[in-house]
Amino acid sequence: MSAERTVNFTDSFDLTLLVEKNSDATFKAAFQVLSSCVCLASPVFKAMLQGPFKEKNNEAIELPEDDSVALEWILQIAHLRFDTLPTFTKEHILKLAVTGDKYRCLTIFHPWMDQLRTLMYQGAADLATIDGAVFATWVFKDQNAFKRALESAILHSARSEHGLVVKNRTLHDDLLPVGVKDHIMAARRQLLEKIASICRDTRKSLLTYAICASSISNAMWKEECNCLILGAFSRAIHNKFINAEMTRWAKENTTVSGLATSAKEGLRRPPGLGRNDHSACWNRLNPRVAEVDKLLQSVQEYLKFGEEHFNGAKESNLR
Numbered sequence: 001m002s003a004e005r006t007v008n009f010t011d012s013f014d015l016t017l018l019v020e021k022n023s024d025a026t027f028k029a030a031f032q033v034l035s036s037c038v039c040l041a042s043p044v045f046k047a048m049l050q051g052p053f054k055e056k057n058n059e060a061i062e063l064p065e066d067d068s069v070a071l072e073w074i075l076q077i078a079h080l081r082f083d084t085l086p087t088f089t090k091e092h093i094l095k096l097a098v099t100g101d102k103y104r105c106l107t108i109f110h111p112w113m114d115q116l117r118t119l120m121y122q123g124a125a126d127l128a129t130i131d132g133a134v135f136a137t138w139v140f141k142d143q144n145a146f147k148r149a150l151e152s153a154i155l156h157s158a159r160s161e162h163g164l165v166v167k168n169r170t171l172h173d174d175l176l177p178v179g180v181k182d183h184i185m186a187a188r189r190q191l192l193e194k195i196a197s198i199c200r201d202t203r204k205s206l207l208t209y210a211i212c213a214s215s216i217s218n219a220m221w222k223e224e225c226n227c228l229i230l231g232a233f234s235r236a237i238h239n240k241f242i243n244a245e246m247t248r249w250a251k252e253n254t255t256v257s258g259l260a261t262s263a264k265e266g267l268r269r270p271p272g273l274g275r276n277d278h279s280a281c282w283n284r285l286n287p288r289v290a291e292v293d294k295l296l297q298s299v300q301e302y303l304k305f306g307e308e309h310f311n312g313a314k315e316s317n318l319r
């Protein structure tokens, strides 16, 4: 079996790991390792090498699915080769989490946890990699960064027939820990329904009574005011959302942040609005804007998910 490169971790190696199979059946890397180091670092390797399914007598073990880069970092640490370890960046986190989780060896990253936590917190709000952030913060048990990633997912996700979508990209199901996806979808639906309810109430009140605050007592003037405000509001929120049933939220390509932004825009006086000054009338809608803002803050209530998972390990933040 040939490999693109061979890395020797110790002169006294007794095992070769062939990692990451290419399409032409060669491997990206051949790692020459000491099996006792590998077993010490990972119970998965230990079971593989010492358990009933031992492959001890093989001179090489094939690991075709693994990421050779991430596994190399793990093996460097396992063989105390810290000098060749890279400085971890945001882009490394997901690889570390996936491979570290697979081999149940996340504890070996303990000395780097402060650094990794900082990187995870920075990356947690990045919508382009939100599923990776949810996964990494979950397996590394970083509750702070996890909450940040979860909040972003609740506020910015929509639904398609393929699943949860953020910024037109379907989130990778394998990266969402059990229960997280349902939690995001339930929180999203509830928040959307609450914003819709504020919109419905607002529209109903605009239809029911004149809100014009102008001192000029003129029926036409007041009618113009109401038409103006009701029209602007209806346009901003799209009337189709107003009467939507709960189940429709699930189908609509609507995000909590998107609907909240539209609602707030509809409640504020658009710039450059003709000569009649109805600013004071628009200001009467300010409490409604505050209601929407308060609702967005209430997303905190949904972030308690998985607390027992995070609180389960007091000694170490790792599994």
Ligand SMILES: [Zn+2]
Pocket: 211, 212, 213, 214, 222, 225, 226, 277, 278, 281
């Ligand atoms: Zn007015």
